[in-house]
Amino acid sequence: MLRDDASLWWDGAAHVVDLAPRTWDRFKELFYVKYFPADVRGLLTREFMSLRQGDLTLAEFIRKFDRGCHFVPLIDRYAAKKLRYFMDGLRPTLRRDVMLMRPVSYDKATACAFQAVQVLRDIDFVVQRRGQQTQSSSQPQKKQFTGNVSEA
Template identity: 75%
Template structure:
């Protein structure tokens, strides 16, 4: 739920072209229930004028998205293979896993290589023959 909440906020932030400080203020406004109670205590440990969206997310995930869960999801992504999954299912899992490995997700060449290496061998060969220029093209070729 924590990840979904942050991701939905980020979609709105991108659409509205919100600045970093506005993102933090909006997220704080949107907190409810346990998260709102958490913030009442956490706010005393930060300077709101310099709090960035990334730092807010780090604090939020630290409280509501436990490290062992993030670690497990990271390990699952690193060991992800297509095997018998459909292309659509594999791409869905790959895209979700990229969220936990920004070092791969932000490097286009590494993301493409990681995706290609995890396709089932016959599909890997077929997609490689099409010489995709990037991840989006590789996923289109895989379909």
């Protein structure tokens, strides 16, 4: 569903451009020529090829990865390459955890990554709770003063 400028462009393109082969690939070709000139596509391709998760959340990384795949059809079309580039872009600790689950596809790898993130959150929560418990048990218990001189 096209909106705003893209809808106007498509209405005009339908009258001017030969749309005889009405395929998705033909539409994308025309759309990219209009909205993503070659230099912009080149820049987006380079950004994608160097994409790393870094400080991005997993959801942000996946969003950028999916967007970048549109501009690198050699990766998007080959499942093994797409999986490898995704895995290579993950943070090392997350990559290790996902690799242990042995995903066989990009979709499976993203699901495994979300599972791994949840496990890491659970571990952090437990460690923080233990730290709080250790901290409170290592502090000497103070007696409350009730006003009785013999307790002081």
